[in-house]
């Protein structure tokens with residue numbers, strides 16, 4: 001797992017912002033910035049954990065089927081359209097934010113951003129963005 005230095009990550013984030021600004025519909029509005037930063041976190045943030053990022057398991061920015069160990073898991077393409085959902089292991093209804101926090105604690109072995117923080121909101125915004133056009137199917141199956 002490569003480690004990213006601050007200047008490199010800042011440069012990559014800057015480049016990503018420029019890309020977002022280049023898309024007319026996504027001109028750097030606050031929402032576009034949140035989505036772009038969420039995408040950046042998804043690919044690069046380790047949250048002080050074991051060096052994994054979201055993309056380690058949810059490959060291709062979460063848009064492709066993921067891989068964990070030797071197993072394939074569904075993409076995150078409709079994740080934002082199927083939460084909140086009942087989680088049998090947790091015995092409760094969980095939100096998309098709860099699931100992200102769960103993956104940061106379990107998959108990344110990291111310290112999750114606080115509820116209400118910009119980082120958690122931005123990751124949620126990114127997942128909402130990649131789910132654009134997916135039918136709302138609360139409690140439905142991942143694709």
Ligand code: HEC
Nearest residue numbers: 052053054056057068073079099100103104107108123142
């Ligand atoms: C070590 C592998 C691993 C990493 C890293 C990981 N996840 Fe996951 N993620 C999973 C697995 C496995 C599932 C499916 C079952 C579960 O809930 O444990 C999942 C499920 C999800 C789901 C629900 C998908 C659905 O449609 O039901 C979301 C959303 C999600 N992860 C987001 C993230 C985000 C955001 C990150 C980075 C902060 C992340 N994950 C990091 C393994 C991982």
